[in-house]
Amino acid sequence: MFRTTRAVALVVAGLAAPVVAEGVDDQVTTYTLDNGMEVVVVEDHRAPVVQHMVWYRAGSADEPRGASGVAHFLEHLLFKATENLESGEFSQVVSANGGNDNAFTSYDYTAYYQRVAADRLELMMSMEADRMVNLRLTESDIATERDVILEERNQRTENNPRALFREQMGATQYFNHRYGVPVIGWKHEMETLDLDDALSFYDIYYSPNNAILVVSGDVDPDEVHELAKTYYGAIPANPELPERFRTKEPPQTAARRLSFEDPRVAQPYVSRSYLAPERNSGDQEKAAALYLLSELLGGGTTSYLAEKLQFDTQVAVYTGAFYNGGTLDNTTFDVVVVPSDGVSLEEAEAAMDQTLVDFIADGVDKEQLDRIKMQLRASQIYARDNVDGIGNRYGRAMAIGLTVEDVQAWPEVLQNVTGDEIIAAAREVLQRETSVTGWLMRDEEMTQ
Amino acid sequence: MRSLFVALFTMFMTIPAWAEVKIQEVTSPGGITAWLVEDHSIPFTALELRFRGGTALDAPGKRGAINLMTGLLEEGAADLDARAYTRALETLAATFGFSSGTDQLSISTRFLTENRDDVIALLYDTIHAPRFDQDAIDRVRAQVISGLKSDAKDPNAIAGKTFREMAYGDHPYATDGNGTIETVSGLTRDDLLAAHQAVFARDRLYVGAVGDITAEELGVYLDQLFGDLPETGAPMPGMAEVNIDGGITVVPYQTPQSVAIFGQPGIDRDDDDFFAAYIMNNILGGGTFESRLMDEVRRKRGLTYGVYSYLVPKDRAAVYMGSVASANDKVAEAIDVIRAEWVRMQTEGVTAKELQDSKTYLTGAYPLRFDGNAQIAGIMVGMQMQGLPIDYIATRNDKVNAVTLDEINRVAAELLDPDKLRFIVVGMPEGIETGTN
Numbered sequence: 075m076f077r078t079t080r081a082v083a084l085v086v087a088g089l090a091a092p093v094v095a096e097g098v099d100d101q102v103t104t105y106t107l108d109n110g111m112e113v114v115v116v117e118d119h120r121a122p123v124v125q126h127m128v129w130y131r132a133g134s135a136d137e138p139r140g141a142s143g144v145a146h147f148l149e150h151l152l153f154k155a156t157e158n159l160e161s162g163e164f165s166q167v168v169s170a171n172g173g174n175d176n177a178f179t180s181y182d183y184t185a186y187y188q189r190v191a192a193d194r195l196e197l198m199m200s201m202e203a204d205r206m207v208n209l210r211l212t213e214s215d216i217a218t219e220r221d222v223i224l225e226e227r228n229q230r231t232e233n234n235p236r237a238l239f240r241e242q243m244g245a246t247q248y249f250n251h252r253y254g255v256p257v258i259g260w261k262h263e264m265e266t267l268d269l270d271d272a273l274s275f276y277d278i279y280y281s282p283n284n285a286i287l288v289v290s291g292d293v294d295p296d297e298v299h300e301l302a303k304t305y306y307g308a309i310p311a312n313p314e315l316p317e318r319f320r321t322k323e324p325p326q327t328a329a330r331r332l333s334f335e336d337p338r339v340a341q342p343y344v345s346r347s348y349l350a351p352e353r354n355s356g357d358q359e360k361a362a363a364l365y366l367l368s369e370l371l372g373g374g375t376t377s378y379l380a381e382k383l384q385f386d387t388q389v390a391v392y393t394g395a396f397y398n399g400g401t402l403d404n405t406t407f408d409v410v411v412v413p414s415d416g417v418s419l420e421e422a423e424a425a426m427d428q429t430l431v432d433f434i435a436d437g438v439d440k441e442q443l444d445r446i447k448m449q450l451r452a453s454q455i456y457a458r459d460n461v462d463g464i465g466n467r468y469g470r471a472m473a474i475g476l477t478v479e480d481v482q483a484w485p486e487v488l489q490n491v492t493g494d495e496i497i498a499a500a501r502e503v504l505q506r507e508t509s510v511t512g513w514l515m516r517d518e519e520m521t522q
Numbered sequence: 523m524r525s526l527f528v529a530l531f532t533m534f535m536t537i538p539a540w541a542e543v544k545i546q547e548v549t550s551p552g553g554i555t556a557w558l559v560e561d562h563s564i565p566f567t568a569l570e571l572r573f574r575g576g577t578a579l580d581a582p583g584k585r586g587a588i589n590l591m592t593g594l595l596e597e598g599a600a601d602l603d604a605r606a607y608t609r610a611l612e613t614l615a616a617t618f619g620f621s622s623g624t625d626q627l628s629i630s631t632r633f634l635t636e637n638r639d640d641v642i643a644l645l646y647d648t649i650h651a652p653r654f655d656q657d658a659i660d661r662v663r664a665q666v667i668s669g670l671k672s673d674a675k676d677p678n679a680i681a682g683k684t685f686r687e688m689a690y691g692d693h694p695y696a697t698d699g700n701g702t703i704e705t706v707s708g709l710t711r712d713d714l715l716a717a718h719q720a721v722f723a724r725d726r727l728y729v730g731a732v733g734d735i736t737a738e739e740l741g742v743y744l745d746q747l748f749g750d751l752p753e754t755g756a757p758m759p760g761m762a763e764v765n766i767d768g769g770i771t772v773v774p775y776q777t778p779q780s781v782a783i784f785g786q787p788g789i790d791r792d793d794d795d796f797f798a799a800y801i802m803n804n805i806l807g808g809g810t811f812e813s814r815l816m817d818e819v820r821r822k823r824g825l826t827y828g829v830y831s832y833l834v835p836k837d838r839a840a841v842y843m844g845s846v847a848s849a850n851d852k853v854a855e856a857i858d859v860i861r862a863e864w865v866r867m868q869t870e871g872v873t874a875k876e877l878q879d880s881k882t883y884l885t886g887a888y889p890l891r892f893d894g895n896a897q898i899a900g901i902m903v904g905m906q907m908q909g910l911p912i913d914y915i916a917t918r919n920d921k922v923n924a925v926t927l928d929e930i931n932r933v934a935a936e937l938l939d940p941d942k943l944r945f946i947v948v949g950m951p952e953g954i955e956t957g958t959n
Contacts, residue, residue, distance in 0.1 A: 120563065123890060153811070162821060165811045170879055172886010189890055221824025228779035229827050229847050233677060338777060340675040341668050376608045384661065385605060391661075391668045414664055445612040452615030452634055458564045459894045 101464070103295035104478045107302060109311040110283030114468045114478070115298045116290040118461035124291035125462045126198040127187040128206070129469040131286075132279035134259070135181040135252035135320060135402070141271045143259020146179040147223055148272045152186065153177075154215045157208040161215065164201055171197065181253055182402045183473035189462070192292040196301055203305040206280050209273075216269050224265065227258050235336035239345070239514045246330050246510045247347050247406060251323050281312030286472045290465030318475075320403055323349065326508040333513040342515050343392075343412040344423045349508040350407040353399040353471075355480050361399035362487045363499035364407060368397040369446050370496065371433060372409060376442065379411070382429045388414050389425045402474045407503050419513045434500050438493030450488055543892055543915050545902060548737045550744035556729035557902040557912065558740055561895065565635040567733035568895035570903045574726040576626045577699030578838065579756045580717070585694075586701015587709055587717040590659075590666055592622040594714065595629075597658035599647035604658050607644075616641045618648065624699055625837040626907070627721050632896060635734045642743050649722060649747065654714045663706060670703050677781040677948040684773055684946045685783055685843075693762035695839055720756035724748060730902035732895040762839035764788075768941045768959035770857070773948045780853040780949030781845075784860065786942040788833055788840035791908055798925045798933040799833060804880045805872050806863065807831030807844055812879070814867070818859050819846065825856040842937065854953040857945055868938035871931030885919040 103115045134145045155161040168175040173190030188198045231237040241256050248254030258264070287306060289298050326349055353361040372379045372395025379393035392412040398405055409430070413422035457463055471481045546558045577588045596611075596618060597604040611618060616633035629649075633641040673679035683698060690696035700706070727748060731740050764787050789799045800808075807815035807830050819829045831844035848856040872880075892898050892915075905914055941959050 120561070121889065121892060123893065162811070169810055169812055169883040172883055174887060174890065191886060218822070218824035222820055222827055225779070225825070225848060226827035228849055232778045233781070233847070338675050340672040374608070376605060376612060388661070391664050412668070445609065449612055449615050455564060455566055455634060456632065
């Protein structure tokens with residue numbers, strides 16, 4: 075019989091050899107069209123498939139006040155008629171060519187994509203370029219599609235107390251910035267969205283100088299460049315495109331708390347968010363430290379919160395820490411503790427706070443940091459199996475103002491972060507004054 | 523208006539030939555079989571293991587034992603306790619995923635070539651020597667119970683539970699594989715050892731590997747991993763009798779949007795008519811924006827964000843199901859429209875154009891599934907479990923294209939049964955109440 079225990083013990087004692095990711099950058103070609111549209115091509119010739127995506131630097135945080143949800147509403151409406159296509163025909167043509175298509179909206183961007191046989195790229199490009207400028211909406215499109223997005227909100231948010239709670243947390247974190255308004259919109263404003271709201275957003279933001287084309291798969295970068303010039307290059311830049319400007323948060327000087335009660339809550343928990351800096355072009359070090367902080371604190375069963383609250387003590391059934399620096403403006407660093415049966419939210423919150431204090435006092439466990447960095451290096455190899463994922467990473471980064479160089483530098487920036495830098499980032503960000511603490515609670519009605 | 527683009531591109535409408543997925547059957551020196559796709563372009567391997575049976579193998583009164591046992595596989599093995607085990611896996615930069623379904627237990631792994639020997643050693647211990655330490659049992663049990671409490675207040679989970687209990691009588695399919703709070707609370711370490719013995723055996727093992735590994739290397743690992751597995755485990759359960767009578771069941775629940783699932787008896791995966799049924803379902807509600815249900819319920823009427831239908835051919839029962847979610851004051855209309863589409867498909871069938879469009883979509887979309895090592899490994903294991911031949915991928919699109927209009931319309935008339943279509947509605951729907959056709 076094959077004996078194994080010893081082999082594993084050896085591995086645990088000495089770290090495995092470092093992994094060097096090679097060839098990731100080699101797959102990527104970038105250029106800019108004369109009208110300002112940026113193009114990213116990621117090559118993978120293992121299967122004759124292509125993903126074609128267009129990202130617009132326009133998301134829900136760019137919406138005018140009073141029209142929350144219009145960015146996402148417009149995303150739905152882009153599947154209606156254009157000068158050249160009937161309503162619904164875009165997706166029909168993609169299907170008839172054996173492809174899939176969809177779109178998504180976030181705070182900072184809206185993106186459209188199709189996955190299809192590589193020799194259908196030109197058809198996809200011609201249709202996507204068409205709907206960048208030739209949308210022809212009717213009042214009847216508005217009425218039925220508005221009902222659809224209201225049902226989408228019902229499904230994602232109204233039917234889910236955790237989602238309603240997150241909305242309240244976000245609205246409490248941001249007093250003056252649009253990240254405090256949900257991407258899908260407030261229900262009462264969604265109900266009033268009309269044709270003018272949709273078209274004015276479309277006219278301002280849907281233009282080549284506000285867009286990024288990302289093509290990944292079995293393609294030749296030069297051929298993609300030629301096609302992009304033909305279809306997207308023919309569209310004039312919009313000279314009226316405004317500078318991307320958002321209202322900024324004032325200094326946050328008071329810890330905030332809220333409790334959200336709902337009879338549909340089965341498992342109460344404590345959620346904490348802190349205002350935190352995001353990734354910026356040429357300046358990603360602090361964001362990298364915060365990402366590693368989230369992994370060290372709450373990235374899995376070997377993380378500090380899990381060790382202290384799930385293993386050493388049984389305060390929690392689940393703990394986690396989260397940081398997403400992929401935003402245009404200030405983001406949040408989040409911690410969540412789901413208490414064990416019999417542990418109150420007050421006790422869970424106290425234990426969470428004590429653990430955060432202890433983490434900073436203890437300093438970073440070097441072996442744990444090395445394991446996380448090792449996994450990050452390995453993830454670059456695994457990522458090569460998902461070329462669309464690489465394309466998405468570029469599109470998302472460029473939509474929030476990062477450059478190709480920033481994306482390519484990011485893995486090394488992560489590797490160079492030290493334990494001291496992580497503790498310094500923790501001290502800076504984990505501040506009561508910029509925090510929101512939320513309790514998601516059962517609605518304890520007195521019904522006899 | 524005739525579209526410019528369709529006119530321009532009609533000449534290119536044939537779907538191109540696809541790169542071949544070259545599957546080899548590997549038999550180890552010790553006689554264990556696996557399917558392999560070698561691809562040395564990236565230095566890692568995805569290895570997918572499945573054991574047929576899944577949570578349906580739970581012993582009487584021990585519902586949830588196999589699920590809890592599965593959750594404990596990553597909580598320590600041999601001389602590594604839970605924390606040491608996870609640190610070992612992290613150090614190797616490998617991922618192991620464990621899941622148990624109604625018909626199988628799955629272990630999905632991914633590992634770098636340079637760490638392969640050590641990862642296989644850890645995987646061996648995971649399968650053969652899980653520790654089931656009492657503190658780990660208590661910790662994971664608390665997580666399972668927390669999930670069960672959440673399910674009890676989740677409209678989708680409530681709908682699924684109501685449907686199962688109605689459809690499958692006293693078969694294990696009728697109850698939640700995660701167990702109940704009562705059964706999970708009562709499980710002991712001995713129950714978990716018994717669950718482990720029930721699942722892990724050679725006669726129910728299926729293996730798929732994709733990536734930077736040769737047939738010879740894989741053969742050695744197969745013998746290392748499985749050479750000393752017991753030949754057999756718990757006996758497979760019998761077939762489930764599907765009992766569905768048409769109508770509507772309302773489960774009152776205070777929430778703004780009603781969640782509905784619907785279902786009727788289905789069709790087996792190895793039935794000669796399965797391909798016809800599969801295409802018919804694609805046209806009716808099979809996941810594209812163009813399906814009749816999406817067109818009628820969402821695009822024309824704005825009654826929902828999504829409505830779908832899907833064939834569910836399990837190992838021991840086949841049902842045909844669907845789902846929709848609609849505001850409480852609209853769900854009655856959504857159900858009326860779905861029922862009308864069920865009747866229309868049964869009585870009128872599909873048009874030649876719908877059939878052609880669906881074939882073009884299905885044959886074109888099929889190769890898009892093979893978009894990563896793990897995905898291909900999963901597909902290959904699924905093919906083995908369904909008893910499909912190793913050259914199936916190359917012939918599958920021909921089977922889709924061979925279905926005729928007469929065939930699909932005959933199958934639509936035979937399979938669809940509006941009188942046996944039962945809707946489970948969780949919410950406070952207006953204008954409908956529980957009743958039987």
